[in-house]
């Protein structure tokens with residue numbers, strides 16, 4: 289068992305990389321603590337498999353080091369790293385029985401046969417493979433084979449970590465949920481570090497205590513599902529996590545607030561002076577982000593807190609309402625080229641025509657060059673109750 293440290297790690301598949309874009313893994317420092325259940329989440333091509341292969345030793349990084357606790361393992365071949373890797377497609381020996389497949393890693397270590405037997409039976413029980421032990425692996429279904437693959441990773445009691453590279457891709461949707469729960473249970477039972485690669489946010493958040501979100505070869509945020517939802521550290525996390533993703537609008541500063549979007553119709557969102565002063569100290573591309581769950585349409589907003597009654601209203605035109613079963617997503621064109629999405633309850637009245645909406649200060653997030661700014665949430669300091677020139681009411 290070990291914590292996995294990635295120190296100044298970078299990797300390029302090119303012989304002579306010269307710029308950031310030439311790297312599949314851009315310089316990073318990261319620690320996977322011993323015993324954690326982690327997900328590595330990101331879109332296709334962001335570098336997830338490259339990172340796993342570097343940890344397991346299938347790939348030598350072009351820069352930096354991988355340490356298991358205090359030991360640098362860069363030069364160690366995969367078989368000496370005590371890392372188990374489960375791939376997208378099951379790796380089993382078709383001609384062997386399930387029992388012999390599970391026993392294989394232990395027999396390789398020349399463990400006594402009575403130990404092999406007790407460990408294989410223990411793992412078979414956990415994975416519900418007991419009734420299949422005498423079957424030839426070639427006769428198994430895809431999900432049974434994948435369970436055998438996982439079992440081969442789990443059977444050794446000296447593994448430092450198990451890396452799962454999209455292991456449920458070949459599994460029927462109704463079995464995915466079951467297997468995911470099984471993995472979680474195994475994690476609790478065996479206290480093994482697990483890193484689970486996926487591009488599916490639901491899969492990541494049901495498996496992991498902490499999620500590393502990868503984007504263009506970098507881990508842009510490492511946090512709990514809740515942290516990723518409430519405080520996305522990067523606009524990519526805001527956009528990628530959530531259904532639908534975060535509303536993001538480019539902003540420009542004015543004396544009383546910020547303009548959302550661009551052009552003559554860009555609406556003004558009034559902000560407290562202290563916040564405006566802080567924003568004005570930053571040079572770069574500024575954006576406002578707010579999750580659709582927190583955008584309040586007028587009817588709902590009026591029912592809620594009166595303490596926030598001084599907050600700013602924006603008006604806009606409903607352009608689309610999508611009914612997604614348990615909730616609805618409303619598109620509101622507020623001008624300036626900005627269409628904000630609001631997520632409303634399934635039984636809420638369907639808004640149409642012109643509506644007013646509020647972006648509660650507590651949930652406004654500000655980004656500079658795509659990175660979250662550490663500014664206090666805007667409090668209800670905006671006091672002048674005036675109608676601005678674009679129809680918003682402050």
Ligand SMILES: Nc1ncnc2c1ncn2[C@@H]1O[C@H](COP(=O)(O)OP(=O)(O)OP(=O)(O)O)[C@@H](O)[C@H]1O
Pocket residue numbers: 301312330331332333334335336337338339487
């Ligand atoms: N063997 C290779 N040679 C050259 N480039 C590669 C190689 N393997 C991956 N890449 C490139 O490195 C980048 C990261 O790929 P990687 O497979 O690690 O991403 P990923 O996040 O695992 O994607 P996916 O979810 O599609 O598997 C991509 O641009 C990919 O094209």
